Amino acid sequence: MPARRVRSARDHLRALERATRPVPDELRAALDRRWEELPAHARTPAQVLGRHSGGCEGTHGVFPRCNLACTPCYHSREANRVRVDGAHTVGEVDAQMALLRQRRGPGQHAQLIGGEVTLLAPDDHAAALQAMIRHGRKPMSMSHGDFDYDYLQALALDPRTGEPRFRHLAFAGHFDSMMFGRRGIRRAQSEAELNPYRQRFCELFQRLEREHGITHYLAHNMTVTPRNLDQIADVVRECREMGFRMFSFQPAAYIGNRSRWKDEYRAFSGDEVWMQVERGAGSRLPYRVFQMGDERCNRTCHGVLVGERFVPLVDDQVAADHRVRDAFYATFGGMDFQAPLLAPRMVRALARHPTAPATAVRWSARFAARAGVVPLLRERRRPLTFVMHSFMDARDVRPAWEALRRGERSDDPRIRETQERLEACSYAMAHPESGELVPACAQHSVLDPQENLRLQELLPL
Incomplete structure (x- = not known):
């Protein structure tokens, strides 16, 4: 009996030791693989992939249909000919997340994305999110935000008990004047006209938290075209107090349904978009301390809204802040700060x-100096992140992807650049049938059309 107790105690101690490792072995191995997979140009001191994160993840082929019309629309023409089917969605999500867990480890952010997620019945939507959570993902539902509180409450609460089935929900609401068919404003003439709808979206989740204690994280997505480029700053200024934790801007690309390509999308640069975001933020937005994937694809600036002033957490023009990043990677690596047993880890x-x-401590002093000690003590403080994702055109992605599949490097500078960006992609979609993880641009540019044709036969309207 004493020997059995000793073995039991030893087993408990071993389990506790494993549970309190800063980074689980499974995740550490996945991050090491991710780093080795990156092309040489992306293995920079700033790189997040392979050091702190495996990257973002998204679903595909799970509910292609949407009930709004966007210009552009990244889905192929066939997407709206596919029936929304809850059983299909949940089964596909489960299989895709299983592969992502196997390849990328636990604790990664994954988007439940396709057409419009709220075309799913609330219980099917909930089942898909629960499948993602079971596989160690942190799910975010991607929506146009045109739904009611009854739907959100039905999603959040167990219909048998009326109790919350989630402690936390993350949603990204896509709002821009290139979207047509929203209830109450079929065709917005300006971004400002959509502000009441942005506010209403945030208020749905604030009400859910008041009434049921379910917390939330809300992101704001906006496609940028020549028509709304000069309205970005006003969107940021007028909407940053609504409750969004992230503002994400996507310069439009020639992907998906050709009939929805309405403008000259290459008439402006990513630098011009970022400059407009900075105008709205009222601050320079440094993005070179932490880099997710390829800089030509992604820019990110984390900060704090102190009163009405945005203060970046780090400044890429300050060498000491680069050293803070290096210390963060060395100390915490891929630690999941939302996982259990945070303190001992x-x-x-x-x-x-x-x-x-x-x-x-030295970084804290620099941040306090930038923000001002008095405002930090007196003003309201709220974390806020600005992001820009620049997608690539299908005409470049298709030949680049096909050449990569053949193991070839293009001599065409434009296609070669596209290959480099695909190899460094931070946003992957899983294909359980082949065991592949595919960059999102390749999914939308190359694979979606045939996939939606197959789904049209499997799930006809």
């Missing part, structure tokens, strides 16, 4: 890197 991480607290 942090203690173990800091014990291995005893100089990290001093580095953090």
Whole structure:
């Protein structure tokens, strides 16, 4: 009996040791693989992939249909000829997330994305999110935001008990004047006309939290074309107090349904988009301390809204902030700060890197100086992130992807650049039938049309 107790105690201690490792072995191995997969040009000191994250993930072929019309629309023409089917959605999501868990490890962010997610019945939507959670994903539902509180409540609550079936929900609401068919405003003439709808979207989740205690994270997505480029700054200024935690801007690309290509999308650059975001934020938005994937694809600036002033967490023109990033990667690596047993995991991480607290204190002093000590103490503080995702044109992605599949490097500079960006892609979609993870641009440019034709036969309207 004593020997059995000793073995049991030893087993418990081993389990506790594993549970309090700063980064689980499964995730550490996945991050190491991710780093090795990156092309040489992306293995920079700033790179997030392989150091802190495996990248973002998204679903495909799970509910292609949408009930709004967008210009452009990244789905192929056949997408709206596919029936929304809950059983199909949940089965596909489960299989795709299983592969992502196997390849990318636990704790990664995944988007439940396709056409319009709220065309799913609330219970099917909930089942898809639960499948993602079972596979260690942090799900976010991607929506145009044109739904009612009854739908949100039905999604969030267990119909048998009326109790919450989620403690937290993450949604991205896509709002821009290139979208047609929204209830109450079939065709917006300006971004400002959509602000009441943006506000209403946030208020749905605020009400859910008040009434049921379910917290939320809301992102705002906006496609950028020549028609609304000069309205970005006003969107940021007028909407940043509504409750969004992230503003994400996507310069339009020639992908998907050709009949929805309405403008000269290459008439402006990513720099011009970012400049407009900075105008709205009222601050320079440094994005070169942390880099997700390829800089030609993604820019990110994390910060805090202190009162009405946005203050970036780090400044890419300050060498000490680059050293803070290096210390963060060295100390915490891929640590999931939302996973259980955070305190003991942090203690173990800091014990291995005893100089990290001093580095953090020096960074805190710099941040306080940028924000102002008095405003930090007196004003409301709220985290806020600005992101830009620049998609590539299908005419470039198709030959680049097909050449990569053949193991070939293009001599055409434009196609070669596209290949580099695809190899460094931070947004993957899983194909369980082949075991592949496919960059989102390749999915939309190359694979979606045939996939939607097959789905049209499988799930006819």
